[in-house]
Amino acid sequence: MTALSLLISGGLFYPGEHMNSSDELLAVRAAELYYDEGRTQDEIGAVLHITRWKVGRLLAQARTAGIVRIEIVHPRARRVLAEQAVKKRYGLNDIVVASSAGVSSPDELQRRVAQAAADYLTGLRPAPQTLGVSWGRTMHDVAACLPRGWAHGVGVVQINGGLSLTKTGDTASATALVIAQKAAGSAHVLPIPAILEHTATKRSIERDRAIAGVLDRAAHAEAYLFSAGVAGDDSALVHSGYLSTAEVAGLVRKGAVGDVVGRFIGADGAPVDAELDSRTVGLPLERIKASDTAIAVVAGEGKHAVARALVTNGLCTVLITDDLTAAALLDDAAAEETISECAS
Amino acid sequence: MTALSLLISGGLFYPGEHMNSSDELLAVRAAELYYDEGRTQDEIGAVLHITRWKVGRLLAQARTAGIVRIEIVHPRARRVLAEQAVKKRYGLNDIVVASSAGVSSPDELQRRVAQAAADYLTGLRPAPQTLGVSWGRTMHDVAACLPRGWAHGVGVVQINGGLSLTKTGDTASATALVIAQKAAGSAHVLPIPAILEHTATKRSIERDRAIAGVLDRAAHAEAYLFSAGVAGDDSALVHSGYLSTAEVAGLVRKGAVGDVVGRFIGADGAPVDAELDSRTVGLPLERIKASDTAIAVVAGEGKHAVARALVTNGLCTVLITDDLTAAALLDDAAAEETISECAS
DNA sequence: CAGTCATCCGCTCATCTGAGCATTCCGAGG
DNA sequence: CCTCGGAATGCTCAGATGAGCGGATGACTG
Numbered sequence: 001m002t003a004l005s006l007l008i009s010g011g012l013f014y015p016g017e018h019m020n021s022s023d024e025l026l027a028v029r030a031a032e033l034y035y036d037e038g039r040t041q042d043e044i045g046a047v048l049h050i051t052r053w054k055v056g057r058l059l060a061q062a063r064t065a066g067i068v069r070i071e072i073v074h075p076r077a078r079r080v081l082a083e084q085a086v087k088k089r090y091g092l093n094d095i096v097v098a099s100s101a102g103v104s105s106p107d108e109l110q111r112r113v114a115q116a117a118a119d120y121l122t123g124l125r126p127a128p129q130t131l132g133v134s135w136g137r138t139m140h141d142v143a144a145c146l147p148r149g150w151a152h153g154v155g156v157v158q159i160n161g162g163l164s165l166t167k168t169g170d171t172a173s174a175t176a177l178v179i180a181q182k183a184a185g186s187a188h189v190l191p192i193p194a195i196l197e198h199t200a201t202k203r204s205i206e207r208d209r210a211i212a213g214v215l216d217r218a219a220h221a222e223a224y225l226f227s228a229g230v231a232g233d234d235s236a237l238v239h240s241g242y243l244s245t246a247e248v249a250g251l252v253r254k255g256a257v258g259d260v261v262g263r264f265i266g267a268d269g270a271p272v273d274a275e276l277d278s279r280t281v282g283l284p285l286e287r288i289k290a291s292d293t294a295i296a297v298v299a300g301e302g303k304h305a306v307a308r309a310l311v312t313n314g315l316c317t318v319l320i321t322d323d324l325t326a327a328a329l330l331d332d333a334a335a336e337e338t339i340s341e342c343a344s
Numbered sequence: 345m346t347a348l349s350l351l352i353s354g355g356l357f358y359p360g361e362h363m364n365s366s367d368e369l370l371a372v373r374a375a376e377l378y379y380d381e382g383r384t385q386d387e388i389g390a391v392l393h394i395t396r397w398k399v400g401r402l403l404a405q406a407r408t409a410g411i412v413r414i415e416i417v418h419p420r421a422r423r424v425l426a427e428q429a430v431k432k433r434y435g436l437n438d439i440v441v442a443s444s445a446g447v448s449s450p451d452e453l454q455r456r457v458a459q460a461a462a463d464y465l466t467g468l469r470p471a472p473q474t475l476g477v478s479w480g481r482t483m484h485d486v487a488a489c490l491p492r493g494w495a496h497g498v499g500v501v502q503i504n505g506g507l508s509l510t511k512t513g514d515t516a517s518a519t520a521l522v523i524a525q526k527a528a529g530s531a532h533v534l535p536i537p538a539i540l541e542h543t544a545t546k547r548s549i550e551r552d553r554a555i556a557g558v559l560d561r562a563a564h565a566e567a568y569l570f571s572a573g574v575a576g577d578d579s580a581l582v583h584s585g586y587l588s589t590a591e592v593a594g595l596v597r598k599g600a601v602g603d604v605v606g607r608f609i610g611a612d613g614a615p616v617d618a619e620l621d622s623r624t625v626g627l628p629l630e631r632i633k634a635s636d637t638a639i640a641v642v643a644g645e646g647k648h649a650v651a652r653a654l655v656t657n658g659l660c661t662v663l664i665t666d667d668l669t670a671a672a673l674l675d676d677a678a679a680e681e682t683i684s685e686c687a688s
Numbered sequence: 689c690a691g692t693c694a695t696c697c698g699c700t701c702a703t704c705t706g707a708g709c710a711t712t713c714c715g716a717g718g
Numbered sequence: 719c720c721t722c723g724g725a726a727t728g729c730t731c732a733g734a735t736g737a738g739c740g741g742a743t744g745a746c747t748g
Contacts, residue, residue: 024418025420028416028418028420028421031416031421032416032421032422032424033424035414035416036414036416036423036424036425037424037425040703040704040705041704041705042703042704042705051727051728051729052704052705053705053706053727053728053729054726054727054728056705056706057706057726057727060706062416066417067416067417067418067421068414068415068416068417069414069415069416069417070379070412070413070414070415071412071413071414071415072372072375072376072379072380072406072411072412072413073410073411073412073413074368074372074411076369076372077372077375077376077411078376079380080376080377080380080381081380081381384733384734384735385734385735386733386734386735395697395698395699396734396735397697397698397699397735397736398696398697398698400735400736401696401697404736
């Protein structure tokens with residue numbers, strides 16, 4: 001058992017760590033009497049023929065050894081220890097790590113993280129005047145989880161294009177709209193594609209008065225809230241029809257670990273394909289990097305690599321994620337692996 | 345969630361039970377600060393802007409609601425609450441319920457229960473002068489788990505025949521021998537078949553001077569330690585070659601839920617097949633029923649029904665089992681089911 | 689609208705518990 | 719054999735905590 005897994009999971013017992021075996025049995029017995037039966041340490045001492053101080057020490061040892069595991073099982077539960085560790089290690093301004101205790105499906109975990117993001121946004125003080133948002137499955141969930149009146153009069157700006165080529169109805173703009181509506185604020189949407197075929201087209205679209213106005217607003221937003229996507233067939237950009245699975249596979253070969261506001265980045269946090277990036281409409285990553293409040297919402301097993309890319313390269317100041325991702329971020333072995341994979 | 349599952353598993357959280365939703369969130373937050381961060385209730389009160397008494401109440405509610413789950417994860421851990429519930433409900437003299445927390449295989453659970461039985465036997469005071477034992481996979485494990493010197497000079501008597509027809513080496517007698525050896529005592533074995541083809545043969549075997557002596561000793565043993573087997577293809581009596589799978593299937597049709605010291609019983613605790621029973625060598629169930637100390641060791645999912653038969657019919661005074669079996673014994677719905685199955 | 693009841697809240701007080709310290713125990717080494 | 723050092727033990731004491739109580743609050747009823 002690593003100290004890490006203890007930090008995250010609350011600790012699976014692994015025998016023979018710091019305790020003499022007869023003390024170990026006593027500790028188990030004491031823990032049963034204390035936590036299950038609710039006896040006092042004094043009573044337990046009488047039963048086990050030891051002093052109450054020894055009982056206290058055994059209980060403390062039982063907790064550190066992982067014999068006694070205390071878990072907070074609730075959809076809104078957070079992992080405070082993991083939060084502190086990740087925050088400190090990557091120098092974040094703030095962090096929320098949602099607990100996966102008791103989740104039965106990846107979807108449920110995703111929802112929990114979305115809820116955590118909504119809670120974070122609701123509690124954010126001072127509330128931002130203007131908030132730049134991206135779109136996607138995660139952002140959609142965040143918008144859904146936000147309570148009506150989460151803020152008052154926030155200007156919500158869509159920071160990257162997201163008109164779906166495959167589905168009818170603009171779910172990308174809808175996300176920004178919902179977030180704005182629930183804060184009794186105004187939305188500024190970008191009803192344009194995420195990626196265009198030619199750089200020239202992208203340039204001319206950006207010159208459009210209305211579009212340029214929104215992009216300018218986006219560039220001056222006080223805070224950003226965005227998610228990240230996987231680099232794979234499940235990418236939202238593949239589902240929306242902007243990229244083929246072959247194209248994404250090509251990006252992966254170039255080292256892509258996922259996309260952030262429509263731009264595919266490598267482990268170094270920079271776009272892996274300059275040409276593709278030049279055809280992508282939306283806020284440049286530099287702007288997010290320079291922001292004082294860049295809130296990244298990243299959940300799920302497939303996003304560990306992109307989460308790492310975000311936090312190691314200053315692409316977010318606030319991270320909202322799940323405990324498994326947090327564990328991956330704290331796991332040095334996994335870090336080495338990513339690096340070696342990139343090297344190879 | 346039933347109160348039962350809470351009792352056994354330590355409680356999976358099921359939202360909205362006795363708490364107002366804003367208190368629920370406060371409780372979660374308080375639990376995080378208290379159990380994960382180790383803050384005092386006073387500090388938590390300051391952070392959450394509530395009094396320390398409210399914090400204490402929230403924490404108490406969080407525990408009863410199952411938001412905070414405290415689990416003792418250790419091979420030797422017991423389930424004290426479940427023990428009390430089962431003991432009271434079935435009027436047992438004593439009980440041990442081993443925890444299945446963290447087990448990865450049915451084998452591991454079986455071993456834990458065997459270990460628990462060995463621990464119980466070791467701690468039994470006064471130690472019995474003579475101990476009647478059965479045989480089987482479970483009993484073999486119990487014998488293996490017993491520490492050298494678990495008692496001093498106990499007479500161990502095999503209470504039912506168990507000469508295997510399929511394997512070489514008498515594992516049944518070996519079990520009794522090991523238990524006796526480890527107590528620096530003497531063993532009295534029954535190197536005879538468990539079930540004979542004709543009642544007459546059984547009678548004549550019983551008349552044999554040596555056999556009769558052992559059986560007489562068995563009948564006068566101070567305590568009994570035995571396991572129970574499933575009524576199915578996995579029965580030890582099938583593996584040993586005494587019964588065919590077809591014969592066992594026939595017994596099941598007659599309502600057999602399992603075997604105890606070689607005798608197949610129904611939910612009523614009585615042999616389901618009088619003829620078969622008359623060909624079975626060993627202590628009659630009445631003797632065990634009349635004993636002051638009859639320790640049954642029953643573990644595993646397949647043995648819930650036979651465990652129920654044992655405890656409902658006074659076939660044991662002490663039960664050593666796992667928490668899942670205990671849960672089944674406390675589950676009234678399951679009880680109804682068994683009864684209706686028997687009726688149909 | 690007043691009365692009733694249940695609930696929630698903050699408080700007192702007794703108890704429980706953990707931190708810190710002196711003492712004892714035990715094995716290693718002289 | 720004695721001495722030493724480290725660990726385990728038992729104790730003091732202050733701080734933390736839970737049980738129980740009376741008052742406030744708010745919903746429901748006649």
